[in-house]
Amino acid sequence: MIPALGLLVGLTIGLLLDPAVPVWMQPYLPIAVIAALDAVFGAVRAVLDGIFNDKVFVVSFLSNVIVAAFIVFLGDQLGVGSQLSTGVVVVLGVRIFSNVASIRRHLFKA
Amino acid sequence: MIPEPKPRRPDASMTLITSMLERPLDPGYQQAADRRAAAGLPPATSTRTAVVIAMMVVTGFLFATGAQALRAAPTAAASVKSELVGRIETLQAQGQGQEATIAELRKQVSELEALALQQAGAADLTDTITQLEMFAGYTAMRGSGLTLTVGDAPSADADSDTGSRPSSGFDSGRVTSSDLQIIVNGLWGVGAEAIAINGHRLTSTAAIRFAGQAIIVDFRPLTPPYVITALGDAARMQQLFEPSFAGVYLAQLGEQFGITSELTAGDGLTVPADSLTRLTSAKPLDGGVTTRSATTGPVTSGTDGSSLGPDPGEQQGTEETTR
Numbered sequence: 276m277i278p279a280l281g282l283l284v285g286l287t288i289g290l291l292l293d294p295a296v297p298v299w300m301q302p303y304l305p306i307a308v309i310a311a312l313d314a315v316f317g318a319v320r321a322v323l324d325g326i327f328n329d330k331v332f333v334v335s336f337l338s339n340v341i342v343a344a345f346i347v348f349l350g351d352q353l354g355v356g357s358q359l360s361t362g363v364v365v366v367l368g369v370r371i372f373s374n375v376a377s378i379r380r381h382l383f384k385a
Numbered sequence: 386m387i388p389e390p391k392p393r394r395p396d397a398s399m400t401l402i403t404s405m406l407e408r409p410l411d412p413g414y415q416q417a418a419d420r421r422a423a424a425g426l427p428p429a430t431s432t433r434t435a436v437v438i439a440m441m442v443v444t445g446f447l448f449a450t451g452a453q454a455l456r457a458a459p460t461a462a463a464s465v466k467s468e469l470v471g472r473i474e475t476l477q478a479q480g481q482g483q484e485a486t487i488a489e490l491r492k493q494v495s496e497l498e499a500l501a502l503q504q505a506g507a508a509d510l511t512d513t514i515t516q517l518e519m520f521a522g523y524t525a526m527r528g529s530g531l532t533l534t535v536g537d538a539p540s541a542d543a544d545s546d547t548g549s550r551p552s553s554g555f556d557s558g559r560v561t562s563s564d565l566q567i568i569v570n571g572l573w574g575v576g577a578e579a580i581a582i583n584g585h586r587l588t589s590t591a592a593i594r595f596a597g598q599a600i601i602v603d604f605r606p607l608t609p610p611y612v613i614t615a616l617g618d619a620a621r622m623q624q625l626f627e628p629s630f631a632g633v634y635l636a637q638l639g640e641q642f643g644i645t646s647e648l649t650a651g652d653g654l655t656v657p658a659d660s661l662t663r664l665t666s667a668k669p670l671d672g673g674v675t676t677r678s679a680t681t682g683p684v685t686s687g688t689d690g691s692s693l694g695p696d697p698g699e700q701q702g703t704e705e706t707t708r
Binding site: 321 | 413414415417418421428429430431432433434436437438439440441442443444445446447448449450451452453454455
């Protein structure tokens with residue numbers, strides 16, 4: 276419950292402050308958001324599995340975001356940025372889906 | 386006895402996809418839980434530690450920032466677009482106001498002309514002028530006729546089937562300028578006396594063209610549906626139009642591309658005057674009038690001094706003297 280409140284607080288801060296994102300950072304933002312979503316759903320699943328670990332969560336979150344952004348950056352430098360972005364989105368999307376499916380099994384037993 | 390080797394998984398070459406699909410959870414969680422269990426602690430830590438909460442705040446911040454940053458661009462474009470739309474509408478309203486002024490002034494001019502002709506003793510010319518003006522699209526007309534409404538196919542905005550329309554590059558369900566040209570020419574052919582599209586009079590110099598995606602009639606862009614008003618003998622025109630080339634063409638457009646069309650006869654239809662008509666040539670009238678009064682010679686409906694008459698000087702003089 277408290278982490279969910281934390282999420283709400285973060286959303287509110289972001290909506291109120293409306294920070295200007297530098298142009299160079301904008302291509303990485305969607306990828307970072309998806310990587311963060313992946314980490315969050317992974318953490319929820321771990322909580323339900325009873326094996327949640329805060330250190331793993333933080334480290335996996337940061338590394339996901341950074342690695343995803345790095346892959347897109349590398350792709351941009353090599354001229355295949357959009358293709359690599361697609362790859363990242365596909366991989367993280369599949370992971371999000373199966374984690375959400377597992378959460379669903381935990382919650383609804385279906 | 387040699388122990389049998391472990392059988393190879395049939396999908397071993399797809400381990401990447403398998404591991405992605407079957408073990409989407411970070412293996413780190415399981416390892417950490419195992420370590421904690423080995424140390425005699427409960428496998429899961431609390432979700433209420435400061436790090437987790439801080440991380441969730443950061444996540445929320447990231448989501449909000451992402452949503453706003455990635456949505457900002459379209460709203461900026463939309464505001465520019467709405468501003469442009471507003472400007473266009475203002476200018477169109479202004480243009481319509483000025484067209485109304487032109488029509489009013491033109492009415493005054495023709496009244497003065499009629500008066501002048503009467504005073505000069507050439508009242509019989511008024512009929513000729515009226516008829517000529519009618520054909521030239523110079524006066525608004527009213528009478529019975531046909532109303533033909535042509536519209537794009539209902540699915541024209543979506544990705545409709547690609548037909549083999551000669552208008553390559555356009556949606557096949559859209560009415561093209563050449564469709565309108567064929568229809569209008571067909572209407573002229575069956576005896577229409579005056580034609581207007583969406584309230585714009587077609588004269589002998591009016592062009593129906595494409596500019597980008599819009600149909601331009603006499604330099605004015607039109608939006609579908611296109612309402613073509615053709616004055617004339619309604620029953621006869623309808624009878625002749627349907628089997629004519631244009632009628633058959635229109636029917637085929639409807640069958641093959643779903644372009645909608647509706648032909649109705651009606652009374653009391655109006656066709657406005659063409660506000661862009663201007664005098665481009667004038668010549669002295671030979672015959673009866675000149676014998677009566679030399680100065681009424683060049684009978685014109687001139688409205689501007691820059692007309693390209695064969696003798697502008699005399700023409701201007703005429704205006705002076707006949708008044």
